[in-house]
Amino acid sequence: xxxxxxxxxxxxxxxxxxxxxxxxxxxxxxxxxxxxxxxxxxxxxxxxxxxxxxxxxxxxxxxxxxxxxxxxxxxxxxxxxxxxxxxxxxxxxxxxxxxxxxxxxxxxxxxxxxxxxxxxxxxxxxxxxxxxxxxxxxxxxxxxxxxxxxxxxxxxxxxxxxxxxxxxxxxxxxxxxxxxxxxxxxxxxxxxxxxxxxxxxxxxxxxxxxxxxxxxxxxxxxxxxxxxxxxxxxxxxxxx
Amino acid sequence: xxxxxxxxxxxxxxxxxxxxxxxxxxxxxxxxxxxxxxxxxxxxxxxxxxxxxxxxxxxxxxxxxxxxxxxxxxxxxxxxxxxxxxxxxxxxxxxxxxxxxxxxxxxxxxxxxxxxxxxxxxxxxxxxxxxxxxxxxxxxxxxxxxxxxxxxxxxxxxxxxxxxxxxxxxxxxxxxxxxxxxxxxxxxxxxxxxxxxxxxxxxxxxxxxxxxxxxxxxxxxxxxxxxxxxxxxxxxxxxxxxxxxxxxxxxxxxxxxxxxxxxxxxxxxxxxxxxxx
Numbered sequence: 001x002x003x004x005x006x007x008x009x010x011x012x013x014x015x016x017x018x019x020x021x022x023x024x025x026x027x028x029x030x031x032x033x034x035x036x037x038x039x040x041x042x043x044x045x046x047x048x049x050x051x052x053x054x055x056x057x058x059x060x061x062x063x064x065x066x067x068x069x070x071x072x073x074x075x076x077x078x079x080x081x082x083x084x085x086x087x088x089x090x091x092x093x094x095x096x097x098x099x100x101x102x103x104x105x106x107x108x109x110x111x112x113x114x115x116x117x118x119x120x121x122x123x124x125x126x127x128x129x130x131x132x133x134x135x136x137x138x139x140x141x142x143x144x145x146x147x148x149x150x151x152x153x154x155x156x157x158x159x160x161x162x163x164x165x166x167x168x169x170x171x172x173x174x175x176x177x178x179x180x181x182x183x184x185x186x187x188x189x190x191x192x193x194x195x196x197x198x199x200x201x202x203x204x205x206x207x208x209x210x211x212x213x214x215x216x217x218x219x220x221x222x223x224x225x226x227x228x229x230x231x232x233x234x235x236x237x238x239x240x
Numbered sequence: 241x242x243x244x245x246x247x248x249x250x251x252x253x254x255x256x257x258x259x260x261x262x263x264x265x266x267x268x269x270x271x272x273x274x275x276x277x278x279x280x281x282x283x284x285x286x287x288x289x290x291x292x293x294x295x296x297x298x299x300x301x302x303x304x305x306x307x308x309x310x311x312x313x314x315x316x317x318x319x320x321x322x323x324x325x326x327x328x329x330x331x332x333x334x335x336x337x338x339x340x341x342x343x344x345x346x347x348x349x350x351x352x353x354x355x356x357x358x359x360x361x362x363x364x365x366x367x368x369x370x371x372x373x374x375x376x377x378x379x380x381x382x383x384x385x386x387x388x389x390x391x392x393x394x395x396x397x398x399x400x401x402x403x404x405x406x407x408x409x410x411x412x413x414x415x416x417x418x419x420x421x422x423x424x425x426x427x428x429x430x431x432x433x434x435x436x437x438x439x440x441x442x443x444x445x446x447x448x449x450x451x452x453x454x455x456x457x458x459x460x461x462x463x464x465x466x467x468x469x470x471x472x473x474x475x476x477x478x479x480x481x482x483x484x485x486x487x488x489x490x491x492x493x494x495x496x497x498x499x500x501x502x503x504x505x506x507x508x509x510x511x512x513x514x515x516x517x
Contacts, residue, residue, distance in 0.1 A: 014517070051343045053516040077345035083516075086339040091260035092253070097340075103249040104344040106241040148340060 003062070004029045004078075004156050004186040005050065010059035012045050012210075019045045020056070021210040029155075032182040034197040035190040037207035038236055043190035044084060046207070047160050050188075051081050063156060077105065080149035082159045086141070090134035094125055094144050097133065098151055105152040119147040122177060138165040146174060150181070157181060159189035163196060175199050198228055208236040246346045250354025251361075258324055258362040267320040271366050275373045278310050283381065297464070303382040304461035310374045311392050312458045315429075320366045321400045322424045325359040325407035327417020329511055334416050338516050348512045356408060356504060363400045367393070391460030391489050398496040399454040403428060405503035406450075412510035447491060450499045456492030 005027040012020040020042045027033045035043045048054040050061050052072040061068040066075035088097050098116045102108075107115065120126045123143040133141065142165045149157060162178065163171040178187055178200050191197050197204055198218055206214045213235040214221065218228060225231035258264055281287060288298050288305060298305065329352065332338035341351065371393050378385045406427060410420040432451040439446040446452045459465060 048516060053339075053342055055515065073345040073347060076343055079343070081339075081343040083339040083343065084336060087336040088340060089257055089337055091257050096253070096256070100249070100253040101340065101344060104246055104346050106345075145340070 002028055004031070004064055005158075005188055006060075006062040006065075007046065007050070008060045008062075010046060010049060010061060011057045012042075012049065012054065013057045019210050020049075020059075022059070023207070023210060023212055024059075025205055025212060025215060027186055027188055030182075030184070030186055031203060032178075032187040032201045033189075033203045033205060034201040035188065035205050035207060036192065036194070036197050036232065037190075038192060041207045041236075042210040043192075043207055044160055045210075047081075047083060047158055047188075047190055050158060051079065051083060052076055053083070078154055079156045079158055080152065080154040081157075082142075082145045082149050082162050084160055085138075085164060086145045088133040088136075088141060088144060091132060093130050093132055094120065094136075094147070095129040097144065098148055101148050102151050107152055115151060115153070119151050122150070123147045124173065139167055139170050142166055143170065143174075146177065150177075154185070156186045157188065159187070161191055162189055163193075171196070194228055194232055206232060206235045243347060243350050247350050247354050247357075250346070250351055251357045254328075254355050254358030255361055258358055263323050264362055264366075267316075267323060268366050268369065271316050271320070271370050272373065274316060275310060275370050279373075279377045282306060282309050301461075301463055303378055303384055304386045304388060304463050306381065307374060307378060307386050307389050307392070308458045308461055308463060310377065311371060311389065311396070316370065317363065317367050317396055317400045318403050318425075318428055321359070321363045321403040322407050322421055322428075324362045325356075325404040326411055326421030326424055328355045328359055329408060329411040329507065330414055330417040330420050333514065333516060342516060349508050352408070352412075352508050352511050356404060359404050359408075360401060363404065364397055367396050367400060371396075386461050388461035392457045395454075395457045395460065395489055395493055395496070398493055398500065399450075399457065401500040402450050402454075402496040402503070405500045405507065408507035409503045409510070412507040412514065447488070448495055450496060453492035453495040456489045459492075460489045 003026045005025070007023060007025045010020050010023040011018070023042065023046060035046065037043050045054065049056050050063065050068060052068050052075070055069065063075040064078040066078070068075045092100070095116060098119065099112065102112045102116065116129075117126070120129050123146050125140065125143055125147065128136070128140065133144070136144065142163070146162060149159065157178075159178075163174045166174060175196065178189070181187055182200070187200070189200070202217055202219075204214070204216070204218050204221065205212060214231070221231040222228050225234055287309070289295075293305070327334075332341060342348070371389065375385050375389065378389075403424070407420060407424040410423045410427075411417065414420045414423060428451060432449055436446040436449040436452045439449070
C-alpha cells in the first residue's frame with residue numbers, strides 16, 4: 001500500500017447542502033499535506049469522514065489501506081487526531097485523560113507511564129499533569145489535544161486547525177513539533193492559515209465548496225501563480 | 241487488546257468521572273438524610289398506629305412493615321439513576337468530548353456498555369447504602385432482618401437498570417444532557433403514571449408498566465397488602481386491583497428487566513448510528 005491516506009470520490013450532503021463533492025485525494029507515507037480552504041469549504045467534513053465520525057453519502061476512505069467505513073477500529077488504530085476544538089472531561093486530570101486514551105489504544109505499564117511523561121513535556125504541560133482539566137485555558141486544552149494525538153506514536157496524524165486558540169509562542173511550538181513529526185509520520189492537517197501551511201507542509205490540497213481545486217507542491221503553486229497567496233485566492237474564486 | 245479489556249478501561253474511567261462529580265455526593269447525602277428522616281418519623285410518630293393499621297398486624301408484621309416503609313424510596317433511585325445517566329451519551333456530542341473518545345480503536349457498543357455499567361455502579365452504591373442503613377435500623381429496633389429485604393433490593397436495582405436504560409435511550413437520541421434528564425423524569429414520573437392510573441381506572445391491570453412494576457419493591461415481604469390498604473383507609477376494587485398487580489415481585493422483576501434490555505438495546509443502536517456533526 002503506497003498511500004497512507006486515500007479518499008475516493010467522497011460526497012457528503014447535510015440535508016440539501018453539498019459539503020463534499022466527489023472529493024478524491026491520496027497521501028503517500030511520510031508525506032506532509034495541508035488541506036487548505038476557506039471556512040465551510042469541507043475540510044472538517046473530510047477529516048471527520050476519515051476518522052469515522054461521519055458517514056459519506058458516497059465514496060470511500062482508507063487509512064493505511066484499511067477501509068474506514070468497514071473496519072473503523074482497525075483503521076483508526078494507525079492514527080492520532082485533533083478534530084474541531086476538542087473538549088476534555090473536566091473532572092479528570094491531563095495524566096488521567098492520557099492514561100484513559102492510552103489504555104484504549106492498547107498501551108499499559110511503564111511504556112504508557114514513560115510516554116505520558118514524554119508527550120506532556122513535548123507540549124509543555126508536565127507541571128499540569130495532576131491538575132483537573134476544568135482549570136485549563138483554551139490554549140492548554142489545545143496542547144493536551146496534541147499530546148493525546150501523539151501519545152501512541154501513530155504513523156499518521158490527522159489534525160484540524162492544530163494551533164487554534166494558541167498564543168504566538170504556542171503556535172510556534174506546535175509548528176516545530178509538527179515539523180519534527182513529519183520526518184517520521186504522515187501529517188495531514190486542515191487549516192485556513194496560509195503562513196502556517198507554508199511553514200509546516202511541502203504539499204497542499206486546496207478545497208473550496210467541497211471540491212478539490214488543486215493538489216500540488218507549494219513551490220510549484222508559487223511559481224505558477226507568482227505567490228502562494230495569489231494561488232489560494234485564484235483557486236478559491238476570490239479576487240485580489 | 242480484547243474488547244472486554246477495553247470495556248474494563250471505559251467502565252473504570254467513566255466511574256471515576258461519576259465519583260468526581262458533586263451530584264454523586266449530593267445524591268448520596270440526600271438519600272442518607274431521607275432514610276434517616278423516614279426512620280425517625282416512623283419511630284418517633286408511631287406512624288402505623290396513627291394511620292390506623294390494626295394492632296394485630298403491627299405485632300405480627302412489625303419488622304416487615306418497618307422494612308417496607310424505609311425501603312420504599314423508589315423515587316430516590318429514580319432521581320439518582322436519571323442524574324447519572326441523563327447526560328452519559330448526549331454530553332459526548334454536546335460538550336464535544338466525543339472528539340477525543342470516539343476516534344479510538346474501540347467499538348461504540350463497548351463505550352455505551354462501559355458508561356452503562358459506571359452509571360449502574362454509581363446508582364447501586366447509593367441504593368445499597370440506603371438498604372444498609374435500613375438493615376442497621378432493623379437490627380437496632382427489632383434485632384432481626386426480614387429475608388424479603390433481599391428481594392426488595394434486587395427489585396430496586398432492576399428498577400434502577402430500567403430507568404438508566406430509559407435515560408440512555410433519551411440521551412442517545414436527544415442533543416442535550418439536560419433535555420434527556422428532563423425527558424426521562426417526565427416519562428417515568430408523569431407519562432407512565434398517567435397511563436398506569438388510566439388503565440387501572442378502566443379496570444385493566446397495568447402489570448406491564450415499569451412504574452407499577454417498580455412498586456413491587458414493597459411487596460417482597462409477604463405482607464397482607466389488601467388488609468393493609470383497608471387499614472390505610474383507601475380500599476375499593478380499584479386500589480385493591482392496583483396493589484394486587486404490584487404484588488408479584490417475580491413478574492415485576494422480569495417486566496423491569498424487559499424494559500432495561502429493550503431500551504438499552506435502542507440506546508446502543510442509536511449511538512452506533514449517531515454522527516459527530
